Amino acid sequence: MSKETPDRFWIADTISPEARAKMEALVSYARAYQTNEMPAVTSEDWQARRQVREQMMELFNAPMLERLKPSIEDVELGGIPALKVTRNKPGPSKSTILYVHGGGFTYLSARSSLKSAVLMAEATGDTVYSIDYTLAPEAKWDEITMQVITAYQALLNEGYRADEIGFFGDSAGGSIVAGSTLRLRDMGIPMPAALLLHSPSTDLTGAGDTFTTLAFFDPGLEKEDTLYRLSQYAGSDDRKNPYASPAYGDFRTGFPPTLIQTGTREMLLSDSVRLYQAIERDGGDAVLDIYEGMPHVFPSLLDGTPESDAAYSRATKFWHEYLKPEPPA
Secondary structure (H helix, E strand, C coil): CCCCCCCCCCCCCCCCHHHHHHHHHHHHHHHHCCCCCCCCCCHHHHHHHHHHHHHHHHHHHHHHHHHHCCEEEEEEECCEEEEEEECCCCCCCCCEEEEECCCCCCCCCCCCCHHHHHHHHHHHCCEEEEECCCCCCCCCHHHHHHHHHHHHHHHHHCCCCHHHEEEEEECHHHHHHHHHHHHHHHCCCCCCCEEEEECCCCCCCCCCHHHHHCCCCCCCCCHHHHHHHHHHHCCHHHCCCCCCCHHHCCCCCCCCCEEEEEECCCCCHHHHHHHHHHHHHCCCCEEEEEECCCCCCHHHHCCCCHHHHHHHHHHHHHHHHHCCCCCCC
């Protein structure tokens, strides 16, 4: 009996019509631009590929930026470049969110990942600071997590309270956020009030069940390419270091309430499950929010769909439950 090759671009009938329409458009694009790109090795390789991706994301983000017209300001947080994003609506900001973008640790920037930051600011009314950390392989986990901590400390030094700041990260950014939080906790720095993670990558070894079982069904991520990029973030001796792979973290000495949002069609689903289980195992407060048929970082990828709207609605309630814009009486 012959075996059929799995169709990683198959779309489930159980998702909303709006999500299906967006998925079909993305799948059409992905089929047209599939490549067997060799891994980047030299600095020139990385820079050339980053430039292409920056240009692609600029086009991808343009309609959203034109529609929402957010306020975007270049700032620095402790010397770390960042973008300050607020929505184009009247009313004061409620709280502050420090956002760390994804891109497999090796690609994208605060500018090219604006969609996630803008949509979060739009949904919540909060001010979002998106930081431009140094990408791997030019920097490893120890330098990158310290850059996040430096940016966070800059907000504290400016007068923001820890209980009015939340951390948000998607994909690789989710890993960086969780690892940075473990590290700053162990340094004795007050932790942020809460964490929101979209499709976090939490184990650099790729040991999770779905890293194998969904490897041929993920429409956005490819296993070997993902493993290669994960390897750029940490050397082989550090890949189970909790600051680099937070699934291996010890959460018994405290961790902020954490909302993890993910979908059933992504290779990194186990990374979300395992981080959730680790936090719960150690007595922490975590919610695992899984969406049927949804791909990697679907809230921003499939914005405007019922699934995305539901995810942002739940995230907004989560932020407003834990972030305290007014000091305690």
